[in-house]
Amino acid sequence: MKIVSMDVMSTGAIAYYVLIASREGFLTPILSENNINRVYADPVPQGAILTAIVIGLSIQALMLVGVMKLSRDHPTLDTHEIEKDNT
Amino acid sequence: MNEITIAWIALPFFVGFLIYLLPKLDRYLALLAALASVGYGFWLFFQDSPLVLTLLDNFGVTLEADTSSGFFILTNALVTVAVVIYCWDTNKTAFFYTQVIILHGSVNATFICADFISLYVALEVSGIAAFLAIAYPRSDRSMWVGLRYLFISNIALLFYLIGAVLVYQANNSFAFAGLRDAPPEALALIFLGLLVKGGVFVSGLWLPLTHSESETPVSAMLSGVVVKSGIFPLMRCALIVPEVDPIVRSFGVATALLGVAYAVFEKDTKRMLAFHTVSQLGFILAAPEVGGFYALTHGLVKAALFLCAGTLPSRNLKELQQQPIATPLWIVLAIASFSISGFPLLSGFGAKILTMKNLLPWQVIGMNLAALGTAISFAKFIFIPHQNSIEDHKSRPGFWIAVIILLLGLIGANVAYYDAYNLTNTIKPLATIALGWLAYFAIFKRLSIKLPRVVEQFDHLIGSMSLVLLLLFWMGFAWLDI
Numbered sequence: 303m304k305i306v307s308m309d310v311m312s313t314g315a316i317a318y319y320v321l322i323a324s325r326e327g328f329l330t331p332i333l334s335e336n337n338i339n340r341v342y343a344d345p346v347p348q349g350a351i352l353t354a355i356v357i358g359l360s361i362q363a364l365m366l367v368g369v370m371k372l373s374r375d376h377p378t379l380d381t382h383e384i385e386k387d388n389t
Numbered sequence: 390m391n392e393i394t395i396a397w398i399a400l401p402f403f404v405g406f407l408i409y410l411l412p413k414l415d416r417y418l419a420l421l422a423a424l425a426s427v428g429y430g431f432w433l434f435f436q437d438s439p440l441v442l443t444l445l446d447n448f449g450v451t452l453e454a455d456t457s458s459g460f461f462i463l464t465n466a467l468v469t470v471a472v473v474i475y476c477w478d479t480n481k482t483a484f485f486y487t488q489v490i491i492l493h494g495s496v497n498a499t500f501i502c503a504d505f506i507s508l509y510v511a512l513e514v515s516g517i518a519a520f521l522a523i524a525y526p527r528s529d530r531s532m533w534v535g536l537r538y539l540f541i542s543n544i545a546l547l548f549y550l551i552g553a554v555l556v557y558q559a560n561n562s563f564a565f566a567g568l569r570d571a572p573p574e575a576l577a578l579i580f581l582g583l584l585v586k587g588g589v590f591v592s593g594l595w596l597p598l599t600h601s602e603s604e605t606p607v608s609a610m611l612s613g614v615v616v617k618s619g620i621f622p623l624m625r626c627a628l629i630v631p632e633v634d635p636i637v638r639s640f641g642v643a644t645a646l647l648g649v650a651y652a653v654f655e656k657d658t659k660r661m662l663a664f665h666t667v668s669q670l671g672f673i674l675a676a677p678e679v680g681g682f683y684a685l686t687h688g689l690v691k692a693a694l695f696l697c698a699g700t701l702p703s704r705n706l707k708e709l710q711q712q713p714i715a716t717p718l719w720i721v722l723a724i725a726s727f728s729i730s731g732f733p734l735l736s737g738f739g740a741k742i743l744t745m746k747n748l749l750p751w752q753v754i755g756m757n758l759a760a761l762g763t764a765i766s767f768a769k770f771i772f773i774p775h776q777n778s779i780e781d782h783k784s785r786p787g788f789w790i791a792v793i794i795l796l797l798g799l800i801g802a803n804v805a806y807y808d809a810y811n812l813t814n815t816i817k818p819l820a821t822i823a824l825g826w827l828a829y830f831a832i833f834k835r836l837s838i839k840l841p842r843v844v845e846q847f848d849h850l851i852g853s854m855s856l857v858l859l860l861l862f863w864m865g866f867a868w869l870d871i
Contacts, residue, residue: 360517
């Protein structure tokens with residue numbers, strides 16, 4: 303459950319990046335002959351968040367694998383139970 | 390010069406993958422990569438001006454390497470060398486060495502980054518590699534400790550990410566210097582991420598459990614270098630943007646006191662060392678200008694202490710007082726403890742003096758108290774009984790070589806600040822140590838208070854993160870007008 307909520311958080315962060323990028327305008331930033339003066343979305347935050355999306359995904363996968371391993375002994379996956387047994 | 394830097398950054402990652410392809414050569418390759426970093430760290434000391442690299446215009450990656458990163462890189466390299474040698478004759482698989490060397494590489498990268506996004510990537514990679522290293526034994530316990538670490542660091546970095554984009558919004562660039570023009574909430578979010586990652590103050594209370602429950606070499610690596618990957622950007626921000634300097638310094642003092650207060654009452658060797666890491670990080674932050682040297686001595690000494698603690702017959706200090714240990718082991722333990730308490734002839738002394746000199750007046754009382762607490766808690770190690778006749782079964786040649794490298798580094802680092810040796814400077818630490826021992830025998834040896842571990846519970850860790858966020862926001866709002 304916590305992992306899912308972490309994913310929701312990261313989605314929020316990503317959406318915020320997209321919002322910042324589209325503040326000035328939301329057209330695709332590709333330069334062509336006839337549309338020089340149009341309002342473009344800022345490509346830099348988009349590029350940066352792409353990295354973060356990939357990292358978020360891989361961490362997500364890694365954590366789920368870890369949780370699968372833990373679920374063998376703690377089928378309910380209650381963090382309080384796990385914590386009590388392991389600290 | 391630029392090519393060397395880039396090749397050096399890429400080398401550990403390349404070696405990491407190569408180890409997987411050539412598992413027979415794992416240790417040699419890992420050692421090679423770490424030695425390359427030792428060389429690079431030394432080379433940085435002989436550069437007159439800081440090396441600045443801007444790749445792909447000002448939107449891209451910025452790197453900046455100066456002498457203080459040199460100190461951090463050297464720490465990282467020496468600790469990695471020691472850890473690889475320590476594991477030499479154990480049957481760790483190639484996978485373990487891959488993780489260690491990728492961890493090494495990503496931590497190196499954080500030490501020369503100068504923009505928020507490359508720092509984010511480096512921190513995330515180090516988090517993943519650290520998780521894999523912690524979870525290497527595949528037991529339930531290690532799995533849980535690792536997951537807890539990964540979860541907390543990932544949440545913290547999400548906050549950090551939002552802060553980074555606010556900086557970008559204000560400056561159209563992710564460079565550290567942009568923090569000045571950014572709104573206070575950006576400062577609060579970014580600092581929260583770094584404070585959690587670096588294990589500072591209440592947001593760093595995840596650290597004791599993680600560091601004490603992982604395997605010996607991994608704890609040495611985590612405590613010696615990985616936490617510094619959060620500390621170094623804080624230091625650098627404090628230097629680049631002088632306005633945030635008081636915030637960093639006050640967190641330094643608060644951390645030093647909090648960590649040492651826990652360490653004094655702790656009865657478990659590894660947990661005590663971990664709490665000590667928290668307090669020593671406070672020392673580094675308390676004087677950002679000279680934090681590099683302190684970080685070097687602390688990294689070396691902490692790695693040596695963790696390796697020793699792994700060889701001790703028991704983790705409980707009460708049991709250790711009944712049960713004598715072998716003399717050579719005791720000597721190593723005593724040298725390391727003396728250095729961390731700031732005894733002359735060891736570089737811990739120079740580092741403490743240098744930090745104390747660079748404190749602001751309001752910090753002095755707090756830091757002296759913290760130094761006293763350090764002396765008290767390390768008296769526990771120094772007064773463990775020892776005997777010549779005891780055979781130690783657990784120590785192996787790899788352990789001795791690793792520890793000797795670390796201790797030689799500790800003595801060698803004295804040259805960096807030899808002005809410290811004059812009479813007044815020498816008397817003060819000696820008095821602190823004497824007072825600390827006195828307090829230990831008079832009070833703390835008999836005391837058996839067990840501090841509650843409530844705040845270290847998982848839910849509370851996440852909760853305290855948001856409290857620290859509020860605190861930071863208030864600090865940024867009230868103290869700076871940016």
